[in-house]
Amino acid sequence: MNMEDRIENVVNSLAKAACQDFTVRVPIPASIDDAFLQVEMGANILLEDLSLAHRRNVEALAEIEAKNREIAERSAMALRELSNPIIAVWSGILTLPVIGTVDTERSTDMMEALLARVVSDQATHVIIDITGVQVLDTRTADHFIRMAKAVKLLGADCYLTGISPAVAQTMTSLGIDTSGVRTRRRVSDALGEAFSQLGMKVSIDEARAAALGHIDTPAR
Numbered sequence: 001m002n003m004e005d006r007i008e009n010v011v012n013s014l015a016k017a018a019c020q021d022f023t024v025r026v027p028i029p030a031s032i033d034d035a036f037l038q039v040e041m042g043a044n045i046l047l048e049d050l051s052l053a054h055r056r057n058v059e060a061l062a063e064i065e066a067k068n069r070e071i072a073e074r075s076a077m078a079l080r081e082l083s084n085p086i087i088a089v090w091s092g093i094l095t096l097p098v099i100g101t102v103d104t105e106r107s108t109d110m111m112e113a114l115l116a117r118v119v120s121d122q123a124t125h126v127i128i129d130i131t132g133v134q135v136l137d138t139r140t141a142d143h144f145i146r147m148a149k150a151v152k153l154l155g156a157d158c159y160l161t162g163i164s165p166a167v168a169q170t171m172t173s174l175g176i177d178t179s180g181v182r183t184r185r186r187v188s189d190a191l192g193e194a195f196s197q198l199g200m201k202v203s204i205d206e207a208r209a210a211a212l213g214h215i216d217t218p219a220r
Contacts, residue, residue, distance in 0.1 A: 001029045006036060010043050022051035086117045092124040093194050095187060098144075099132030107143035111150060118154050125194040126151045129187050131162030141176045148181040157197070158182065159190035 009026050016024040025047060026040045087095045096114055118126060128144060130136075144160060151158040159182045163171070171178065184190040 001027075001032075003036065006040065010040060013043060013047060017047055017050055020054065022047050022054060086114060088117075088121060089127075089191065090195075092122065092198070093127070093191070094118065094121060094123045094125070095127040095129060097129045097132065097187075101135070102133065102140050102143055104139070104143075107140075107147070111143075111147050114147065115150055115154060118151055118156050123156050124198070125190075126156050126158045127187055127190045127194070128158065128160050129162040130160065130167070131164070131187075133162075133167065134164070136167045136170050138174050138176070141171055141174065145176065145178065145181060152180070157194070159184050159193075161185065161187050161190050 006029065013024045013026045016022070026043045028037070028040055028044070085097060087097070089095050094114070094117055096110070098110070102110070114126065114128075117123065128147060130144065133140070148158040148160055160178070161184045163183060163185075182190075184193070
């Protein structure tokens with residue numbers, strides 16, 4: 001092996017390394033011991049170090065990406081929980097205040113979470129409050145109707161509260177059937193009825209306070 005070939009081998013290995021390929025080593029000639037041999041051996045040591053550093057970087061990036069995915073998933077879960085807050089205002093009584101736009105994905109998450117809570121809390125009454133829903137179309141209204149019926153199938157009474165005049169007019173014009181759903185003007189109205197069914201004597205003011213989470217017990 002002449003000197004030109006040896007120099008070309010070193011250049012070729014370093015060129016490969018520049019392209020993130022650290023597998024090509026410089027051939028070490030046998031029975032040759034000259035000054036350039038130190039360059040060849042040094043190049044191989046450098047390539048080994050670069051290969052090790054590259055593997056560590058790849059592993060570190062993979063770990064960072066995994067952590068970022070975990071953080072993203074947790075953030076998405078937290079956002080879903082915040083967008084669909086299910087509140088236990090009393091033992092066996094759940095409320096779901098709905099604010100903003102309800103699309104298909106959100107309505108699916110909302111129904112799954114609500115039905116799971118009905119089962120886990122052994123809820124007897126559920127109040128879905130749509131005071132914060134200003135725009136209602138056929139699909140959105142259908143989401144709430146199907147949600148109320150699903151709750152009823154689990155054995156819990158369901159109330160739909162907070163229907164504004166505009167939303168009521170929209171539901172009427174769209175011909176949406178609410179015959180199987182109990183509707184009340186305010187959350188406190190539904191709470192008062194729920195307490196009454198549970199055998200609790202509650203005043204209107206106490207029911208309103210319970211709706212706001214201001215009292216510990218309405219039972220007397």
